[in-house]
Amino acid sequence: xxxxxxxxxxxxxxxxxxxxxxxxxxxxxxxxxxxxxxxxxxxxxxxxxxxxxxxxxxxxxxxxxxxxxxxxxxxxxxxxxxxxxxxxxxxxxxxxxxxxxxxxxxxxxxxxxxxxxxxxxxxxxxxxxxxxxxxxxxxxxxxxxxxxxxxxxxxxxxxxxxxxxxxxxxxxxxxxxxxxxxxxxxxxxxxxxxxxxxxxxxxxxxxxxxxxxxxxxxxxxxxxxxxxxxxxxxxxxxxxxxxxxxxxxxxxxxxxxxxxxxxxxxxxxxxxxxxxxxxxxxxxxxxx
Amino acid sequence: xxxxxxxxxxxxxxxxxxxxxxxxxxxxxxxxxxxxxxxxxxxxxxxxxxxxxxxxxxxxxxxxxxxxxxxxxxxxxxxxxxxxxxxxxxxxxxxxxxxxxxxxxxxxxxxxxxxxxxxxxxxxxxxxxxxxxxxxxxxxxxxxxxxxxxxxxxxxxxxxxxxxxxxxxxxxxxxxxxxxxxxxxxxxxxxxxxxxxxxxxxxxxxxxxxxxxxxxxxxxxxxxxxxxxxxxxxxxxxxxxxxxxxxxxxxxxxxxxxxxxxxxxxxxxxxxxxxxxxxxxxxxxxxxxxxxxxxxxxxxxxxxxxxxxxxxxxxxxxxxxxxxxxxxxxxxxxxxxxxxxxxxxxxxxxxxxxxxxxxxxxxxxxxxxxxxxxxxxxxxxxxxxxxxxxxxxxxxxxxxxxxxxxx
Numbered sequence: 001x002x003x004x005x006x007x008x009x010x011x012x013x014x015x016x017x018x019x020x021x022x023x024x025x026x027x028x029x030x031x032x033x034x035x036x037x038x039x040x041x042x043x044x045x046x047x048x049x050x051x052x053x054x055x056x057x058x059x060x061x062x063x064x065x066x067x068x069x070x071x072x073x074x075x076x077x078x079x080x081x082x083x084x085x086x087x088x089x090x091x092x093x094x095x096x097x098x099x100x101x102x103x104x105x106x107x108x109x110x111x112x113x114x115x116x117x118x119x120x121x122x123x124x125x126x127x128x129x130x131x132x133x134x135x136x137x138x139x140x141x142x143x144x145x146x147x148x149x150x151x152x153x154x155x156x157x158x159x160x161x162x163x164x165x166x167x168x169x170x171x172x173x174x175x176x177x178x179x180x181x182x183x184x185x186x187x188x189x190x191x192x193x194x195x196x197x198x199x200x201x202x203x204x205x206x207x208x209x210x211x212x213x214x215x216x217x218x219x220x221x222x223x224x225x226x227x228x229x230x231x232x233x234x235x236x237x238x239x240x241x242x243x244x245x246x247x248x249x250x251x252x253x254x255x256x257x258x259x260x261x262x263x264x265x266x267x268x269x270x271x272x273x274x275x276x277x278x279x280x281x282x283x284x285x286x287x288x
Numbered sequence: 289x290x291x292x293x294x295x296x297x298x299x300x301x302x303x304x305x306x307x308x309x310x311x312x313x314x315x316x317x318x319x320x321x322x323x324x325x326x327x328x329x330x331x332x333x334x335x336x337x338x339x340x341x342x343x344x345x346x347x348x349x350x351x352x353x354x355x356x357x358x359x360x361x362x363x364x365x366x367x368x369x370x371x372x373x374x375x376x377x378x379x380x381x382x383x384x385x386x387x388x389x390x391x392x393x394x395x396x397x398x399x400x401x402x403x404x405x406x407x408x409x410x411x412x413x414x415x416x417x418x419x420x421x422x423x424x425x426x427x428x429x430x431x432x433x434x435x436x437x438x439x440x441x442x443x444x445x446x447x448x449x450x451x452x453x454x455x456x457x458x459x460x461x462x463x464x465x466x467x468x469x470x471x472x473x474x475x476x477x478x479x480x481x482x483x484x485x486x487x488x489x490x491x492x493x494x495x496x497x498x499x500x501x502x503x504x505x506x507x508x509x510x511x512x513x514x515x516x517x518x519x520x521x522x523x524x525x526x527x528x529x530x531x532x533x534x535x536x537x538x539x540x541x542x543x544x545x546x547x548x549x550x551x552x553x554x555x556x557x558x559x560x561x562x563x564x565x566x567x568x569x570x571x572x573x574x575x576x577x578x579x580x581x582x583x584x585x586x587x588x589x590x591x592x593x594x595x596x597x598x599x600x601x602x603x604x605x606x607x608x609x610x611x612x613x614x615x616x617x618x619x620x621x622x623x624x625x626x627x628x629x630x631x632x633x634x635x636x637x638x639x640x641x642x643x644x645x646x647x648x649x650x651x652x653x654x655x656x657x658x659x660x661x662x663x664x665x666x667x668x669x670x671x672x673x674x675x676x677x678x679x680x681x682x683x684x685x686x687x688x689x690x691x692x693x694x695x
Contacts, residue, residue, distance in 0.1 A: 179397035182364050187411035187458075188385040201401040 031257050031264075035060055039254040060258040067244070070259065075241035080266075082150060082225075082237060083218045086157040090214055091207045093158070094165030099199050101166065102173040103181075113170065120163040124223070131156070132227055148233040156224060161214045172206035173199065208277055219267055238263040312340050313375050313465035313498040315361065319686065321369035322356050322522075330356045332522045333370065335687040343492055343499040345513030347506055348545070353522035355470055358502045362391050362468050375465055385414075390459030391468040394475060396451045398443040398458070404430075405439040408458045422461075429457045432494065449480045456488075460495060469501045473508065485511060506546050510534070518542050526688050534600075536690040538679065540672035543598050543665055549626065549637045551665070552604075554597040559585075559666060559675070561592040568664050570597050571632045573610030578662035583695045584676045595675065598665035601626070604638040607647045609658025613638075618651050625649065631657075 033049060034042045038059075041051030065072045097116075101109045132147065135156070139146035146152035176199060184198045200207075222239040229235045231243060242263060245255040315338040322331040331353040338344050346354040359365040361372060363384035372379050379387050390411075398407050405426055412422045430436045433453040443451055452472065459467060472488075473481045485508060492499060492512075503509055509516050510530045518525045518533065518541075526533060526542045537543035543551045560567040566577045566585050577585070606627075613629035613636050620642075627638040627649055638657065640649070649655060666675040679691035 177395055177397065179393045179395045180399060182362075182384075183391070183393060183397035183458075184399075184410075185364070186362060186384045186389065186391050187462075188414035190385075193414070198399060204401075 028264075031261050034253065035258045035261050037254065039252060042253045042257070057258075060254050061262075064255050064258045064262065067255070069244045070241055070255075071236075072241070072259070072262065075236045075238045076262075078150070078235055079219060079237040079239075079263075082153055082157070083215060085150075085154050086161065086218050087211050087215055089154065089158050090161045090165045091211055094162060094169050094210065095200055095203050095207065096195060097162070097166050098169035098173050098203075099195060102170050103178070113166075116163045116166045120167065124160065128223070128227055135228070148229055148235055150235060153225060153228050153235075156228060157214075157218050160224070161210075161218070165210045165214065168210050169203055169206055172203050176202050208274075212274075215270075216267060220263075314338065314340050314373070315466055315498060315500065316373040317357075317361070317370070318372075319370035320357065320360060320367065320372060322353070322360060322365060323368040330522050331360070333686045334519075334524055335685060336517060336524070336527065337687075338498060338500065341496055341498055343501065343512060343514045344517060345501045345503060345509040345515075346517045346519060347503055347509040347513075348519035348525075350504060351521075352519040354502045354504075354517075354519050356522075357519075358468055358470055358500055361466070361500060362389055363387050387466075388462075388464055389466045389468055390462050390464035391470065392455045392459050392472045394471040396443070396455040396475075398451060398454055400443055403440050403442055404435060404446070404454050404457075407443065407454055408461050411458065411462050425461050426457075429460045432460075432491075433457050448476050449484060452476065452484055456491065460491075463495075464497065466498045466500060467495075469499065471503055472501075474503070474505070481508075488512060507548070510546070518545060520545075524686065524688060526690065528689055532690050536674075536677040537598075537665065538674050538677050538683075538688055538690055540596065540598075540667050543667070543674070547600055549601045549639065551598045551600050552634070552636045553667075554599070554631075554634050554636075557595050557597040559590070559593050559595045561590075566590070568595070568597055568661065568666060570664075571611060573658075575610075575659075575661040575664060577664070578660075580693075580695070581662065581666075581676060584691075584693055587693065588675070590675055594669040596667040596669055596672070598667060599636075599659050599663060601637040601639040603659050603663040604636070604640070604657050605659065606638060606640055606645070606649065606655050606657045609656045611657050612654055613657060614654050615649055615651055618649055627655075629655070629657075 030047065033052065034046065036049075036052035036054065036057045037045075038051065038056055041056070045051065064070060101113045101116075135146040135152060139152065144151065146155070180198055180202075181194050184194045189197060220239060221237075225237045225240045226243070229237065229240060231240065238259075242256060242259045245252040245259060315336075317334055317336040317338075320331060320334040320336075321329070323329050334353075334357055336344070346357060348354050356365060360367050361374075363379070363382065367380050374387055374389070399410065402410065408426045408429065409422045412425065417425075426439075427436065430439055433456060435450060435453050435457060438446060438450060438454075443454065446454065452475075455472070469488075473484050476484060489512060501508075501512060503512075509518075510533075513530060515527060515529055516533055517527050520541050526538045528536070533542060533546045537546065537551075540553070544553070554570045557571075558569040560569055560574070564586075566582055568575045568577055611631055613631035615627050615629050617626075617628035619626040619628070622642070624639050624641050625645060627640065629636045629638060636657075647655060667673065668675055668678075674690075677690040679689060682689045682691075
């Protein structure tokens with residue numbers, strides 16, 4: 001392959017790739033070099049390494065973690081809980097929905113599928129304000145606080161993430177031969193057994209994919225939690241909590257960037273650990 | 289509501305290798321019918337009594353309802369009408385898993401995420417058979433099928449033939465009452481298919497249970513089946529042994545479907561009745577029918593009429609004879625030669641053993657040929673029914689067999 005590719009086009013592609021990589025990684029690079037500096041150091045030389053020291057990083061970290069306004073561990077735990085619960089529910093129910101939609105071809109199942117697809121097209125910004133008032137009404141009607149609560153935001157994430165999850169998993173279910181389900185039902189599987197023992201394991205590659213996509217989005221999301229949980233609410237996710245360092249007049253850049261790095265870190269670590277599976281999840285099923 | 293299905297564990301408990309607690313596994317199909325939502329009738333009132341340990345083959349062209357019938361027996365399709373009994377129990381509304389059947393699919397349907405061992409152990413594990421018994425059973429079956437060395441492999445790392453064995457093994461470990469096979473060999477290449485066919489025959493002798501086998505390949509049907517059910521457009525055309533179907537086809541469809549190359553049909557023939565003696569007239573040649581045919585026709589009160597005569601390619605002799613044909617294609621197959629000829633507008637295929645060949649049969653030559661009158665099949669020109677073997681009563685009962693005579 002490589003030898004066949006013309007040298008000139010190879011060079012062009014590489015140059016383009018490098019430009020895109022630099023462009024994408026620049027913000028991350030700025031965060032990384034600036035967490036080693038004090039607030040003044042950052043303002044003095046934002047893109048150089050002047051004033052950077054490892055001891056300053058430790059100072060920044062301890063300032064962030066011990067800041068009572070920020071309450072890092074609490075926000076971290078909240079983010080983790082919301083993300084994990086949402087992802088588990090999305091994978092479980094998304095798979096079920098995809099399976100049923102795909103296998104019971106009726107007018108209704110097609111209509112429901114179309115609703116899922118349609119909801120992907122609508123931008124979040126269009127629905128966000130009606131959503132908040134609806135959640136408030138529903139919450140007061142059923143007596144459960146939907147706003148400023150973890151169940152409420154998990155519910156919202158399942159709704160927003162459900163469309164893409166169902167869309168991707170439906171495509172995957174279509175590739176699972178129906179014979180397998182019939183064989184399983186003859187072998188003695190119940191309806192639930194067929195899902196959990198046959199369908200769910202076979203959806204694994206796609207479930208990894210949707211979990212990565214949803215996970216990155218839910219973990220990093222700022223807008224929905226800021227609306228649903230509020231700036232000064234009881235419950236805070238990491239991205240919302242970082243906001244604590246942003247004042248109207250003073251921006252504590254050292255703390256903002258350190259907190260941002262801490263917020264990014266889990267996703268980066270997970271990506272590095274699960275890289276092999278993520279990549280195989282994206283290509284598995286492509287070749288028989 | 290629960291059927292009289294003995295738990296597998298109970299049946300596994302005793303006995304040696306494949307010793308079965310004598311499970312009677314008769315399958316009785318009464319007026320079985322399948323009508324789809326769009327009013328398409330896939331299967332018309334099928335009646336079939338499959339005896340214990342019998343090997344039944346359902347054969348027919350694509351879309352004839354054979355697979356649908358099998359799937360209704362398996363419980364994968366709802367039964368629109370009629371009754372289905374397995375081992376004396378009405379199973380119409382019983383879930384597939386409770387019917388105590390096993391099925392081998394055309395696509396093998398092996399679970400891709402499980403290795404061979406788990407694929408085979410799956411059904412037993414679901415029935416909560418103790419682990420040591422599962423292990424024993426799986427290894428025993430793997431040994432018989434010669435797949436022991438592949439037990440740890442995933443299905444995708446196996447060849448077609450090996451996957452086929454695993455699929456059969458998965459069905460075997462359960463000791464089912466009825467073994468259902470839906471075109472199990474059609475995904476294999478010709479050589480492997482012949483090999484697996486022989487293995488199924490061996491296997492059948494070994495596990496000795498009731499088999500229901502669907503195929504569109506009449507060679508498979510003839511070699512495997514104790515009895516064959518031949519279907520067309522959802523209707524059973526004939527139920528009989530391979531010999532019945534070959535020698536005593538009840539109608540033109542059965543006669544044309546069974547046998548390769550297919551039977552030669554001569555249009556515009558006549559059945560003559562002169563002084564109480566029946567003759568078959570094929571073109572200008574007149575054959576005095578055999579004594580058995582004379583008696584049968586007499587008993588049926590058959591009058592002289594227009595008929596279609598059928599002669600199997602292997603029943604033709606060349607060299608001398610009343611009929612003349614021109615050789616168009618000559619296929620030399622070594623032990624025999626297939627001649628594609630034209631006789632007065634009718635295409636006639638002849639299969640002649642080379643050792644009996646003593647005339648020139650090169651392309652373009654005219655040859656004389658004949659047959660023995662007793663090998664001529666006579667079909668009514670209007671209905672296509674065999675004048676001798678068509679049995680009206682059995683057809684009316686939707687379980688058509690060839691007519692029996694006792695002279």
